[in-house]
Amino acid sequence: MPKNLFPLDNKKSFTNQKHVGHNRWHPDIPHNVTVQPGDSFHADCREWFDGAIRNNDSADDVRDAPLAGVHVLSGPFRVEGAKPGDLLVVDILDGGPCGDPDGDRLTENRDGISGEGWGYTGVFPLENGGGFLVDQFPDAYKAIWDFRGGKATSRHIPGVSYTGIFHPGLMGTAPSAELLAKWTKREKALIATNPTRVPPLALPPNPDSAILGKLKGADYDRVAGEAARTAPPRENGGNQDIKNFTKGTRVFYPVFVDGANLSFGDLHFSQGDGEITFCGAIEMGGFLDLGVDIIKGGMEKYGVSENAIFMPGNTDPQYSEWLAFSGTSVTLDGEQKYLDSFLAYQRANLHAIDYLVKFGYTPIQAYMILGTAPVEGRLSGVVDIPNACSTVYIPKAIFDMDIAPNASGPTQVKGSVASGGMDVPMSRWADHVEGKWAPYPW
Numbered sequence: 240m241p242k243n244l245f246p247l248d249n250k251k252s253f254t255n256q257k258h259v260g261h262n263r264w265h266p267d268i269p270h271n272v273t274v275q276p277g278d279s280f281h282a283d284c285r286e287w288f289d290g291a292i293r294n295n296d297s298a299d300d301v302r303d304a305p306l307a308g309v310h311v312l313s314g315p316f317r318v319e320g321a322k323p324g325d326l327l328v329v330d331i332l333d334g335g336p337c338g339d340p341d342g343d344r345l346t347e348n349r350d351g352i353s354g355e356g357w358g359y360t361g362v363f364p365l366e367n368g369g370g371f372l373v374d375q376f377p378d379a380y381k382a383i384w385d386f387r388g389g390k391a392t393s394r395h396i397p398g399v400s401y402t403g404i405f406h407p408g409l410m411g412t413a414p415s416a417e418l419l420a421k422w423t424k425r426e427k428a429l430i431a432t433n434p435t436r437v438p439p440l441a442l443p444p445n446p447d448s449a450i451l452g453k454l455k456g457a458d459y460d461r462v463a464g465e466a467a468r469t470a471p472p473r474e475n476g477g478n479q480d481i482k483n484f485t486k487g488t489r490v491f492y493p494v495f496v497d498g499a500n501l502s503f504g505d506l507h508f509s510q511g512d513g514e515i516t517f518c519g520a521i522e523m524g525g526f527l528d529l530g531v532d533i534i535k536g537g538m539e540k541y542g543v544s545e546n547a548i549f550m551p552g553n554t555d556p557q558y559s560e561w562l563a564f565s566g567t568s569v570t571l572d573g574e575q576k577y578l579d580s581f582l583a584y585q586r587a588n589l590h591a592i593d594y595l596v597k598f599g600y601t602p603i604q605a606y607m608i609l610g611t612a613p614v615e616g617r618l619s620g621v622v623d624i625p626n627a628c629s630t631v632y633i634p635k636a637i638f639d640m641d642i643a644p645n646a647s648g649p650t651q652v653k654g655s656v657a658s659g660g661m662d663v664p665m666s667r668w669a670d671h672v673e674g675k676w677a678p679y680p681w
């Protein structure tokens with residue numbers, strides 16, 4: 240194992256560690272560690288809420304999750320000799336849950352933090368973040384996943400298990416002052432088009448809960464007021480949530496400041512394309528082994544200025560049979576939209592949820608399967624006016640039963656609500672069952 244240059248003690252909070260990381264982007268957040276081009280190193284990562292989400296059967300912690308404090312990132316790592324205009328080469332050599340690539344040794348450690356043998360998926364409520372299908376799922380829900388032998392299973396979602404497609408959701412280099420100013424300007428302009436929207440259109444700089452590494456005093460106050468939030472992906476990479484950033488991946492990041500100042504976190508045990516429930520991956524703390532190098536002048540040489548480019552690893556679980564659902568750019572109310580691939584992907588996923596409900600899943604269980612399983616999402620057609628066509632491919636092998644259509648009808652999942660006996664302990668689901676809340680015509 241390469242040397243651990245960023246150790247985290249799971250019994251202590253993120254701000255009470257040997258190295259204090261950060262949860263904002265700003266060029267003046269000082270580096271914690273210096274590495275040389277060609278080095279390999281190990282680093283611990285905390286899950287994105289610093290342990291606020293617990294292994295229990297209530298979604299209240301997701302409902303009340305401290306969004307201003309995300310994402311807690313390990314770094315910055317200064318790479319000696321990196322200059323603006325270079326490309327930073329990052330090899331993802333290994334990674335996994337806390338202390339153990341498969342998590343087996345720590346399974347069922349319910350008192351521990353996420354990553355110690357288990358992870359979670361959250362659906363965020365309308366008033367606290369929302370999500371891809373927030374109109375249909377405006378409340379908070381949570382599912383816990385146990386890790387064993389590299390596979391995930393959930394006591395909240397019966398009848399499915401799948402091999403993790405481990406990856407960091409967030410990794411990137413520090414922005415320059417000019418780039419940061421550009422981000423702030425364009426995102427504030429978007430917010431200004433509908434400043435009272437819930438959930439908001441974008442997240443402006445917010446000093447509340449800002450963690451800025453070693454910064455103190457007046458420098459802390461200034462940077463906390465200017466620094467960019469970590470939620471969106473941007474030119475520096477950032478929160479791209481690309482499920483294919485698996486072991487063996489090589490990423491090439493644009494460098495905007497001396498030393499590049501690489502940071503990363505938001506580890507996912509598994510995720511489907513789109514991370515659709517917003518906290519849609521199986522979230523966990525854990526570790527990454529990385530290798531770094533520099534391509535001098537690489538941004539100009541290769542025309543890489545928009546964002547990172549990457550070569551995915553080849554360690555994804557190999558599924559050979561799929562059931563795919565398509566959707567087009569027509570709203571649920573029947574309004575025709577023009578080539579809207581986002582809407583088409585929503586419709587494809589709603590289509591898949593409608594289908595899985597027939598097997599005895601509740602809508603929220605089906606939604607969480609689509610967020611966390613290694614489903615493939617594709618922009619299948621973007622030119623056939625007026626309808627974009629998006630598709631979501633579900634690996635058939637993740638289910639205990641055959642989910643292909645046949646003459647005898649859907650097999651019912653064992654232990655589900657529909658077969659009686661499955662407790663769905665996610666908050667507000669009871670309201671849905673009692674008919675107090677039913678925004679989607681299931």
Ligand code: ZN
Pocket residue numbers: 287408505506507518520522
């Ligand atoms: Zn995440």
